[in-house]
Amino acid sequence: MREVAVVSSAIYQVEALTFTTDVQLMVPLINEARSAVGLTQADIGFTCSGSSDFLAGQGFSFVQTLDAVGAFPPISESHVEMDGAFALYEAWVKLQVGEVDTALVYSYGKSSPGSRRDVLAVQLDPYTVAPLWPDAYAVAALQARLLLESGAVSAEGLAEIAVRSQHHAVGNPNALRASAGATVAGVLSEPVVADPLRASDIAAESDGGCVVVLAAGDRARSLCERPAWIRGIDHRIDAHGLGVRDLTRSPSAALAAQMAGAGQDRLDLAELHGPTTSQEHILATELGLGADTVVNPSGGALAADTLMAAGLVRIAEAARRISSGGADRALAHATSGPCLQQNLVCVMEGE
Amino acid sequence: MTDTPVPHEVPADQVAEGPPIQLPPSISDVEPVLSVRTPIRLEYDFIPSAAAQQYLRAYASKRILGNRSPVDGAVFVPPRGVDPRNGVVADEMVDLVDTGHVGSFCITHLPIPGRKDLPVPYVSAWIHLDGADIGFLGLVAGCAAADVRIGMRVRAVWKPDAELGATAENVLHWEPTGQPDVPIDEAGNRAWALKQSAAGGGEDA
Numbered sequence: 001m002r003e004v005a006v007v008s009s010a011i012y013q014v015e016a017l018t019f020t021t022d023v024q025l026m027v028p029l030i031n032e033a034r035s036a037v038g039l040t041q042a043d044i045g046f047t048c049s050g051s052s053d054f055l056a057g058q059g060f061s062f063v064q065t066l067d068a069v070g071a072f073p074p075i076s077e078s079h080v081e082m083d084g085a086f087a088l089y090e091a092w093v094k095l096q097v098g099e100v101d102t103a104l105v106y107s108y109g110k111s112s113p114g115s116r117r118d119v120l121a122v123q124l125d126p127y128t129v130a131p132l133w134p135d136a137y138a139v140a141a142l143q144a145r146l147l148l149e150s151g152a153v154s155a156e157g158l159a160e161i162a163v164r165s166q167h168h169a170v171g172n173p174n175a176l177r178a179s180a181g182a183t184v185a186g187v188l189s190e191p192v193v194a195d196p197l198r199a200s201d202i203a204a205e206s207d208g209g210c211v212v213v214l215a216a217g218d219r220a221r222s223l224c225e226r227p228a229w230i231r232g233i234d235h236r237i238d239a240h241g242l243g244v245r246d247l248t249r250s251p252s253a254a255l256a257a258q259m260a261g262a263g264q265d266r267l268d269l270a271e272l273h274g275p276t277t278s279q280e281h282i283l284a285t286e287l288g289l290g291a292d293t294v295v296n297p298s299g300g301a302l303a304a305d306t307l308m309a310a311g312l313v314r315i316a317e318a319a320r321r322i323s324s325g326g327a328d329r330a331l332a333h334a335t336s337g338p339c340l341q342q343n344l345v346c347v348m349e350g351e
Numbered sequence: 352m353t354d355t356p357v358p359h360e361v362p363a364d365q366v367a368e369g370p371p372i373q374l375p376p377s378i379s380d381v382e383p384v385l386s387v388r389t390p391i392r393l394e395y396d397f398i399p400s401a402a403a404q405q406y407l408r409a410y411a412s413k414r415i416l417g418n419r420s421p422v423d424g425a426v427f428v429p430p431r432g433v434d435p436r437n438g439v440v441a442d443e444m445v446d447l448v449d450t451g452h453v454g455s456f457c458i459t460h461l462p463i464p465g466r467k468d469l470p471v472p473y474v475s476a477w478i479h480l481d482g483a484d485i486g487f488l489g490l491v492a493g494c495a496a497a498d499v500r501i502g503m504r505v506r507a508v509w510k511p512d513a514e515l516g517a518t519a520e521n522v523l524h525w526e527p528t529g530q531p532d533v534p535i536d537e538a539g540n541r542a543w544a545l546k547q548s549a550a551g552g553g554e555d556a
Contacts, residue, residue, distance in 0.1 A: 021400040024432050027440055041438060057395040067431065070438025114395040122391055133391050 004095045005220040005227030006212055006323075006348065008037045009316035013174040013208030013304040016112035022056065025209050026068035026108055033211035034104065037223040041070045044213075045100025047077045048091045050084035050107035051308050054119050065108065076100070083107060083273075084210055084312030085334030085344050091214055092233055101219045108209030109307035116205055116307065124338060125241060136338075137194035137202060143247040143339045144197050144278035150248050153281050155196065159187040161277040162200035162302065169299025174313070176304045177204040201277040203305030210312040212319070228319035228330075228348040232260030235334075235344035242339060253333070253343035254286040260331075260345040262287060267347075268327035269294040271314035273301045273334045282340060283333060293331075297321065311335065315346055322350045402432035405444060407517040413509050415447040417483055425484040425543065449507035450528065451480035454539025458496045472496045477539065478505065478525055484543045493526030501539065502532035 010033040017025055034040060041047075047069060051062045062079045071077065080087045084107025091103035111119065120136035147153060162182070169178035177200070190198040213223075220227040236252035236259070239245055257263065270293050274280030280302065284295060296302070298317040301310045311334020318330040329349045336342040374381075399407065402418065406429050409416045418430035418441040425434065426445050434441040456476040463469060474496050477486035491499050493508070505525040515521050532538075537545060 018398055019401050019404075021403075021432070023435075024400060024402075024440075027433050027438060030438060054393070057393070057397070067433050067435035068438055070434075070436060072436040113397055114393055118391065118393055122393070127387055130391060131387065 002096050002098065003217050003229060004092055004214055005229045006315065006319035007215045007220050007224035007227050008033045008213040009319060010211040011174050011313055011316055013176065013206040013306050015176055015206060017110050017207040022061065022065045022108055022110055023067045026065055026106060029209050029211045030068055030106060033213050037213055039102065039213065041075065044102050044104045045076065046091055046094045046103040047075055048087040048103065048105050050080045050082050050087040051109065052081055054122060055109050055111050055114065055307060057114060082336050083308050083310065083334050085315055086235065086336065088212060088312060088315060089233060089235060089344060092230060095214060095216050101216045103214040105214060105312065106209065106211040107309040107312050109309050110207045111205060111307050112207050129242065137197060139338050140276045140279065141194035141197045144276060147248045147278050147282065148196055152248060155188065156184055158201055158277040158281065159184040161280050162187045165296055165299045165302040168297050169303035172298050172303065174304055175299045176206050178299060178303060197276060203275045203302045206304040206306045208306040208309060210309045210316055212312060212316055224323065226323045226325060226350050228322040229351060230346060231349050232347040234259035235342065237342040240341065247339050248282065250282050250286045250340040250343060253283055253340060256343050256345040257287045260347045262331050262345055262347050265329055267293045267331050268329055269297050269318065269321060270331040271298060271300060271318045271333065272296055273311045273314050275301055275305050277302065279340055287331065287333065311344065319348055322348055400432055402430045406430050410521050411515050411517045413515065415449055415480065417445045417447050419443040419445050426482060427485055428480060428483045428487055447480045447482050451478050451505060452533045452538060453491060453499060453501055453503045453505060454479040454486040455501060456491060456499050474499045476525065479539055479542065486539060489522060490524040492524040500532065502535050504528045504530040504532065
């Protein structure tokens with residue numbers, strides 16, 4: 001396998017990008033990530049992005065966002081209607097093939113102009129589930145209820161996840177929900193939003209974007225003092241129908257972690273894309289994380305969940321901690337679809 | 352969006368051909384489902400970007416604004432706050448005149464449903480304003496469709512002042528000025544290419 005590493009990243013997440021278009025959001029972010037390693041678009045071999053037209057409310061919105069890249073003279077480019085972590089996977093494959101030595105990956109989501117709870121309903125089975133128009137929090141609450149009733153975790157256990165996220169998010173400029181004083185009792189006293197989920201159990205909705213620059217082999221070493229080498233990356237999918245799955249489990253997450261070699265050595269940290277505390281609990285179990293692994297040192301997706309970018313943000317956050325020397329081996333996870341249907345696991349190491 | 356009612360039964364001649372469906376005996380006498388209505392409605396509250404707001408507000412008083420690229424000086428209209436060729440912020444606003452030339456055009460002979468005010472044939476054109484380096488879309492009227500040509504000089508025909516607003520609809524159409532045409536080799540995007548090669552840059556010219 002060809003050595004490929006994250007050499008640079010840029011993240012920006014806020015509550016709402018009221019007067020800023022997707023293009024205006026991405027121009028400074030893309031330039032920040034490229035120039036941090038001294039690259040211009042002419043030095044980038046392949047560009048891949050992830051976004052959703054359902055958030056923009058217009059078809060082919062991602063084509064407009066290419067204005068932010070400076071796609072002239074014409075570039076080699078691709079797009080996935082998925083989280084940017086899956087765009088990163090496509091770029092990683094392109095680097096494996098050996099066609100290119102560098103890749104620019106970006107993704108963004110501006111969900112504030114619409115209703116995120118309703119937009120997410122259109123990803124459900126279009127014949128028997130979507131017509132019922134279940135909002136995303138209600139669907140996640142069905143899963144959380146099953147999890148609590150199974151005895152796998154208690155309401156206090158979920159609140160502990162929320163509290164840990166809020167503590168870790170302090171000092172993260174891209175986190176929306178951070179509090180050094182958060183307590184389990186405080187979380188449990190919040191009213192339920194979608195019973196049994198309380199406000200702190202559900203990710204803070206954000207608008208924003210993320211950019212990652214990948215490079216292979218010695219090119220990565222020349223660009224970055226301590227690249228975050230991707231030692232394993234894999235994504236797997238479970239059945240689409242909610243009724244045919246055991247919603248307290250996520251076999252696709254477990255298999256992706258196994259294929260990515262997550263358990264072959266100790267993990268210093270794991271950045272998990274769990275849009276609810278219940279989903280984060282399921283992920284930590286399926287990925288086999290031990291007590292010596294710090295979960296979501298950035299606060300994770302609970303602290304700020306930018307649709308289409310939250311998974312790529314996890315990779316960027318984990319890679320930064322490796323490049324800074326704060327960690328030697330890290331796991332980053334991204335999810336897509338309802339109730340953890342599809343999962344990507346990326347294992348990175350320093351040299 | 353139109354409020355065209357969804358037909359409850361698809362006419363037989365509009366159902367795709369395929370092998371006959373063999374239903375299990377238990378539901379063989381049930382009326383087949385031919386269509387499903389999915390009543391999800393997604394609403395969006397769009398707020399134009401700062402550049403678009405400035406543009407639309409100026410447009411309401413018959414001013415046309417563009418953005419100048421900080422890299423190569425190209426003027427883009429309407430302004431989007433970025434230079435898409437170079438991927439950089441372009442926030443310098445430039446006032447443009449309401450005269451220009453036809454960079455390219457298309458004569459359409461099919462009516463647009465719901466647009467009874469637009470008799471066929473109508474001419475859509477890429478209007479290159481004097482001082483701008485890209486074109487933007489408009490209608491050409493005030494002459495026979497057959498007389499429209501690349502390089503033809505045109506001016507804006509604005510709505511009456513009382514009907515102007517912060518909308519893209521303020522220019523009713525573009526009409527010929529009668530001035531000499533822009534030579535075809537210098538019309539449309541070719542003008543930018545010529546400017547670039549004259550300036551000694553422009554590997555893309």
